[in-house]
Amino acid sequence: MQEKTELKLMLYFAIGYLVIFAILAIINKNYEFLYYTFILSALILIIVLYHKKIHLSKTVLFGLTILGVMHLLGGNIHISGTNLYDIWLIPPNILKYDNLVHVFGIFVATFAIFSIIQPHLNKKINHNPFLLSLILVSIAMGIGSFNEILELVAVVFLGATKQVGDYFNNALDLVFNLIGSIIACFFIIIRHRGKS
Numbered sequence: 001m002q003e004k005t006e007l008k009l010m011l012y013f014a015i016g017y018l019v020i021f022a023i024l025a026i027i028n029k030n031y032e033f034l035y036y037t038f039i040l041s042a043l044i045l046i047i048v049l050y051h052k053k054i055h056l057s058k059t060v061l062f063g064l065t066i067l068g069v070m071h072l073l074g075g076n077i078h079i080s081g082t083n084l085y086d087i088w089l090i091p092p093n094i095l096k097y098d099n100l101v102h103v104f105g106i107f108v109a110t111f112a113i114f115s116i117i118q119p120h121l122n123k124k125i126n127h128n129p130f131l132l133s134l135i136l137v138s139i140a141m142g143i144g145s146f147n148e149i150l151e152l153v154a155v156v157f158l159g160a161t162k163q164v165g166d167y168f169n170n171a172l173d174l175v176f177n178l179i180g181s182i183i184a185c186f187f188i189i190i191r192h193r194g195k196s
Contacts, residue, residue, distance in 0.1 A: 003058060007051075010065045014044050021072040032160040033075040039150060040068050055115045063108035070101050098169075102144070102176035103183070110140045110184035132192070133185040137178070144177035 018041055025034040047054075051061065074085040074097055085098040113136055118126075125131050148170055154160040 006058060007061065010061055011044070011048065014065050014068060017069050017072060018044070021076055024076050028076070030076065032154045032158050033072065035154055035158060036075065036150075037072065040071070044068070054112075055119060056112060057115060060108065060111050060115055063104075063111065067101070067105050067108050070104065074098065074101055099172070099176045102173050103180035105147075106140050106144055106177040106180035107184045109143050110136050110181045111188065113139045113143075114184075114188050126192075129189045129193075133182075133189065136185050136188065137181045140181035140184070141174070141177060144174055144181075148173060 018037055022034060022037045025031070025037060047056065047061070047064070056064075075083065077084040079087055085096070085101070087097045089095045089097055089100060117135070117139075121132070125135065151160075151170075
């Protein structure tokens with residue numbers, strides 16, 4: 001019963017921040033993030049409908065909930081006139097908020113992927129850390145690339161070139177995705193070995 005309550009609270013929190021940021025995006029005419037809010041809403045709907053079938057744990061769902069709010073904060077909050085996504089957390093030029101969101105996002109996505117595919121893996125893959133990690137990183141990088149395609153749609157149809165960034169930013173996003181996925185694999189392999 002407690003888990004059901006916690007899942008409902010996460011859902012209400014997610015719905016709450018989606019509504020708030022959708023209103024904020026409309027007021028500020030931030031159509032790029034209105035588009036992202038729509039995508040996040042669709043993802044949340046899919047997760048609500050299928051989370052038991054895809055074996056997502058409460059921890060993974062919590063991570064996805066936090067990722068959603070981090071993303072929407074990044075595009076809607078400005079500090080001293082600078083978009084949160086462009087704020088340097090570790091200056092000079094080491095780690096931006098955008099980089100942190102990519103690391104955390106693919107870290108959580110890698111755990112979600114593992115939750116989804118783990119019941120379908122054979123023993124050979126389950127007991128081969130390198131092969132399992134290769135599969136997880138490959139799928140996670142595919143998800144990261146799909147995210148970049150969604151950003152391209154925002155550039156082409158919503159004129160978000162300045163907000164999304166250039167080719168270097170796109171490549172850097174993929175590098176931080178890779179870092180997040182590798183870190184997740186490290187934790188997954190340790191946890192997985194403990195359960196084997």
